[in-house]
Amino acid sequence: GAVVSQHPSWVICKSGTSVKIECRSLDFQATTMFWYRQFPKQSLMLMATSNEGSKATYEQGVEKDKFLINHASLTLSTLTVTSAHPEDSSFYICSARQPVADQPQHFGDGTRLSIL
């Protein structure tokens, strides 16, 4: 079945570092992918919609210059957290849906980001 792969699964880095997270659709092409963020004991919050070949659409309150999204191919979207700080520590999850009618969204395994 359809699978979405996310890498890395966890990362620990120093404050001020930029971190890139990859989201791949393994056996289908995804023109649209989504990036969510989840703080401990909270719900998933949509950060942005990644569109292949065009600019991402960011949700209100999400800084587009801090969270850079690139969707250069139909199977890969990347999220780069620039100049990360401790408050950016969170669980980041991507998702994608097969471009077929009535197919649900598939989630990646998530990336746990810890900024020291």
Place this chain on the structure above:
Amino acid sequence: GENVEQHPSTLSVQEGDSAVIKCTYSDSASNYFPWYKQELGKRPQLIIDIRSNVGEKKDQRIAVTLNKTAKHFSLHITETQPEDSAVYFCAPLSNFGNEKLTFGTGTRLTIIP
């Protein structure tokens, strides 16, 4: 945007008993109603969903019921087992082709052995 709430926020149930979680939404245009299960540190997994033209759907021990008039839908788990312990999220959607899911506030379900 969609305002989605879940009740209760936490639920403890004796193994073998039933659990019910309710999701209330605000967008009357919502037409797709999924429930996700998320175990600690893992991704959300779709466990059951229902479309607006159906009032109830069942899959073994799990069922979902929909009341579009009142704008709420519920997750029912019968014969609960310890592996049902997780956080459950609803995520109603107004346009199935536009998957901007708005997740509910979440319900932490604990099954007591």
